[in-house]
Ligand SMILES: Nc1ncnc2c1ncn2[C@@H]1O[C@H](COP(=O)(O)OP(=O)(O)OP(=O)(O)O)[C@@H](O)[C@H]1O
């Protein structure tokens with residue numbers, strides 16, 4: 001089976017196109033050993049383009065989180081090609097991967113994962129501090145970002161003093177503060193009420209459109225599907241179909257070769 | 262990231278307090294116990310230190326400590342004086358005696374009898390009176406701690422009378438002798454008087470204290486004395502070490518102090534270890550998130566080390582401060598005279614505090630280093 005996969009990946013032309021921020025071809029990923037081995041990704045193909053919101057949807061356990069972890073350079077795949085912004089992730093060592101993440105990715109998690117002792121500005125400033133900014137400068141930039149996200153009055157509050165929606169906006173600020181090319185979100189609205197979820201998605205859409213970012217959103221939440229430029233449906237470790245979203249601003253047509261036969 | 266690391270720690274007040282308390286507690290306990298232990302050992306050699314002018318001690322070959330002497334024949338003195346390299350040699354009598362005041366207060370005392378003619382061996386730290394006063398009839402000098410023991414509440418003065426084994430003695434001087442190991446009350450008097458107070462048998466000489474001359478080292482002269490007389494003769498410093506080692510080897514004191522020190526360290530490791538581990542566990546998801554964002558292990562390790570270092574410095578500082586306050590407040594307590602916070606102890610405990618913190622944070626650091634960033638996406 002794995003040999004066919006390799007042939008399959010070789011059939012594909014090298015990914016091209018200026019706006020293809022993420023190109024995955026024939027990704028294979030299994031967990032566990034021997035009897036307990038589970039093949040989660042089965043030759044998965046997936047693309048995400050700059051300036052677009054790409055949704056990844058599918059039943060629980062089909063491998064969505066696994067796929068975005070691989071795209072986000074957090075998890076390595078067993079086989080296949082993965083190119084992010086033209087770079088081959090599989091050729092990078094661990095240390096380089098961490099730098100690559102810091103430079104190019106913003107992450108947004110379902111559980112926000114803010115540091116409880118740090119206030120909003122300090123939390124949002126972390127990627128900048130990690131890149132060597134002085135704490136003061138980093139927090140100033142972070143505060144500006146929070147201001148843009150409507151949290152100007154809350155920059156000195158710690159997460160416990162903020163609502164879920166506000167915390168997620170702090171997390172968005174943290175994901176965007178260093179102007180990454182790609183933003184990866186796993187269930188960003190799952191812990192939020194409908195109104196907060198809408199607000200969060202609007203902000204993410206603006207982040208994608210205004211700055212030519214690729215935004216990848218894993219979600220079960222059909223209330224937010226209308227924000228999608230494209231929706232990739234995943235089932236059993238492969239992308240079954242990719243449909244064009246209903247987003248009004250949508251400009252990119254779905255290329256037929258994006259759909260796995 | 263240092264600020265971030267410290268803000269994480271300071272933001273969690275309860276744990277920060279627990280961590281600092283753990284280090285401070287260990288520091289205080291260990292500083293205090295080690296200092297008192299060192300002070301006790303110092304007491305074991307205080308008499309040797311007080312006799313500054315002599316650099317050689319001669320004694321019966323069976324003697325191993327200043328606190329237990331065996332009498333020598335008086336004729337040994339002239340034999341020692343005859344040894345090549347001996348500048349001078351005088352007898353020293355040392356014994357224990359019961360002291361009673363007119364008011365009926367009874368105390369145990371260490372009594373030292375010095376050469377009648379030269380009065381060599383009396384420490385030169387007179388608070389009241391002069392060394393010459395010891396030539397007066399029934400004259401004794403005692404230390405201030407002993408005075409306060411015998412006459413609680415009274416101002417230091419001279420002229421009071423005491424009974425030493427039913428014989429009359431008069432305090433003519435107060436001298437600041439270091440407290441001895443065996444008793445807080447130390448009496449200095451003339452050799453002849455001391456022997457009458459204690460009624461010993463024929464042979465009474467406890468020690469001969471001597472001074473090396475002719476440009477020879479005390480060790481060489483001591484060896485000469487041993488060769489010529491068959492007595493045990495050692496330099497002052499060797500005798501001091503021997504007396505200290507005697508206590509270390511033959512009493513339960515080191516074990517009991519050692520136990521408290523080890524317990525202090527264990528409690529410190531336990532408190533700091535558990536609290537820090539809890540701190541890390543509560544933040545583990547956040548650490549995973551930081552890794553996902555792109556912080557390398559080196560960075561996270563540095564953050565944890567800064568947190569540990571911060572706890573260590575503050576905790577040690579507070580503990581040391583408390584230890585200093587303790588010894589300040591006990592400086593006037595006679596029972597604790599001679600116990601100081603030695604710089605060596607403070608320095609040693611600083612290293613120990615660092616080891617305690619490092620040991621107790623090791624497990625937590627491992628957790629930080631091994632946490633898989635991929636777990637951030639899992640609920
Ligand atoms: N580290 C791991 N070790 C073993 N199995 C794993 C691991 N990570 C994921 N899996 C398994 O891989 C499969 C896909 O998991 P994944 O989290 O990618 O699914 P998902 O599509 O994100 O599901 P959900 O919608 O519930 O979040 C599941 O069966 C899961 O149990």
Ligand SMILES: [Mg+2]
Pocket residue numbers: 064065066186638
């Ligand atoms: Mg998932």
